Amino acid sequence: MTYVTNGNLAVAAEGGKIDPMHQFLIEPVLGRPWIVGGYDLSFTNSALWMVITLVALWLFMLGGMKRELVPSRWQAAVEGFTGFVQNMLISNVGPEGKRFVPYVFSLFMFILFANVLGLMPVGIVPGWHPFTITSHLTVTGVLAIISFSIVLIVGFGKHGFHFFSLFVPHGTPLPMIPLIFVVELLSFLVRPFSLGLRLFVAMTAGHILLKVLAAFVINGINLGPGYIAIVSLPSFVLMIGITLLELLVAAIQAYVFALLTSVYLNDAVNLH
C-alpha cells in the first residue's frame, strides 16, 4: 500500500523508515538511461517537469494574450501578473526598468509555476511522482547566474569600467577605500550564490518537512488506533497548515527572486 498526500508519495507502509530525500532523486523517465558517446542524455523527471511547467505557462499566457479591449477574466489575470512585474521594475529601477520586464517576467512566472506545480497532488495518480525542479541547486543556480550575467553585461555595457565605482560608495574617506572596496566586491560576488541557494533551500526544506510529516501519518496508522489518535491525526492537521504555508513560500520565493534581480539591475543601471 502506498499513501499519497500533498503531491508527495510517502514511504511505503511496510517500510516504516523515513526517507525524505528520495523525492529529490533525478532519474530517467523511461526507466533506463540513454547514453550517447559517454554522456547521459536521458529524458529525466526533472526535464519532464520543466516541460510541464513550460506548457502550463504557455497555456496560461495564450489564454490571456488576446488583447481584447474589454479584458476577459483570464486576460485580467495575465495583465495582473505583467502589471505587477512592471510596477516592481519601475519602482526599483526607474523608467529604464521597462527594458527588463520580459526577462524578469519570464523568471518570475517560471519560478512561480515550477514551485506551485511541485506542490500539486499529482501523486494521487498511481505511478506518478511530482518533482519540484526548483529544489535543485543546478536549476536555481543557473537562473541566478543568468541574472548575475545580465547585471554584469548591463553594468559594463552602460558604464564601462566606471561600473567599479559601484564598490566605492560616495563620501568614503580615502584611507577606508581599499577596505570598503574589498567588502563591497565580496558582497557583490556572493549575490548569485545567495540568490540561487535561497530558492533551492526554501523548496527543499518545505518538501522534506511535508515528507517527514507524511511518514508520521503512515507509521502512526500502521501502529494501531491509539497512535492514529495521538500521532497521525495531529500530523495530518499540521500537514494541511504547512501545505498552505508552502503555497505562500512558493509565491514569496518567486517574488523575492524577481525583486532581488530588479534591485541588482538597479545597481547596474543607476550605479549608486
Add this chain to the structure above:
Amino acid sequence: MDANAAKLLGAGLAAIGMGIAALGVGNVFAAFLEGALRNPGAADGQQGRLFIGFAGAELLGLLAFVTMIILVFVA
C-alpha cells in the same frame, strides 16, 4: 565521541540557528507593522524593502538548514 554521534549533535545544534532566524523574520515584520500602522500612507511604498529584509533574515536561517542537511546526509 563517536563520529556519527558528533555529526547528529552538530545537526541538532544547527537547528538552533533556524530558531534564531525565526526571531529575525518575526522582527522584520513586527518592525514593518509598527511603522506601517503609524504611517499607513507610506507603508505600500516600502513593501519591496520589507521583502528584501525578510529575504536576508530568512537566508541565514536557511544556511543553518543547509549545514544541518550536509551534516546528516553528506558529511
